[in-house]
Amino acid sequence: MTTSDSGPPRFPKGESPKGIAGTIDGDLEPCWLCGRSVAARAMFCHSCGAVQAPRPLDHFSRLGLERRFDIEPEALARQHAGFSRAMDPERFAARGARQQANARAQADALGEAHETLRDPVRRARYLLDLLDAPAAALTAEEDEEVTALADRLNGAPDAAAVDRLAQDIGQRVESCIKYLAIAFRNGQTDNAARILARLERLEALAAESRTRRSGLAPKTL
Numbered sequence: 001m002t003t004s005d006s007g008p009p010r011f012p013k014g015e016s017p018k019g020i021a022g023t024i025d026g027d028l029e030p031c032w033l034c035g036r037s038v039a040a041r042a043m044f045c046h047s048c049g050a051v052q053a054p055r056p057l058d059h060f061s062r063l064g065l066e067r068r069f070d071i072e073p074e075a076l077a078r079q080h081a082g083f084s085r086a087m088d089p090e091r092f093a094a095r096g097a098r099q100q101a102n103a104r105a106q107a108d109a110l111g112e113a114h115e116t117l118r119d120p121v122r123r124a125r126y127l128l129d130l131l132d133a134p135a136a137a138l139t140a141e142e143d144e145e146v147t148a149l150a151d152r153l154n155g156a157p158d159a160a161a162v163d164r165l166a167q168d169i170g171q172r173v174e175s176c177i178k179y180l181a182i183a184f185r186n187g188q189t190d191n192a193a194r195i196l197a198r199l200e201r202l203e204a205l206a207a208e209s210r211t212r213r214s215g216l217a218p219k220t221l
Contacts, residue, residue, distance in 0.1 A: 069127055071117060124180055131189055150205060176195055
């Protein structure tokens, strides 16, 4: 794929146009400049090359990713970087205020999608919202677990105790993320919602432990 300084990417002969300017399934709307039909996810008009304003897409679609919890961080970063480079507003300074504003809006939408999807907790919550999955509460056992951890944190006498507890919480967080992936993979949205509720409580405790640790003596080397 190649790009010009002020136009959409051009694909070599024989290469499938699945990137930024490729034909993408979805509802069509007229280009604001030439009036030709433009696909929902297209950032450029396929006919005149004008930069389009972002459409109301979900974050996965905006970044050209499959709607799933298991996302390779490298793939997410690659998609975001590639689209963001194409939508750098400075590239369109010579093409008028509207195209530059559209590029900036596209870049902002890409940034919001990236920030949401790169964090496992936010990604899980967002995916459950897309699936219209109801929120879930912790079981009594899970609630007791989190309450006990909070009590341990409140009673930690020194930095070493906070560090040990933070490590324990971190391991539980990682375990939750693994179970979340399994639940989503198996289509168990109810189970995923319950695991996420526990994960969010653990993440809050992890943040609290970091705040508590920052007020104690610095770690010794």
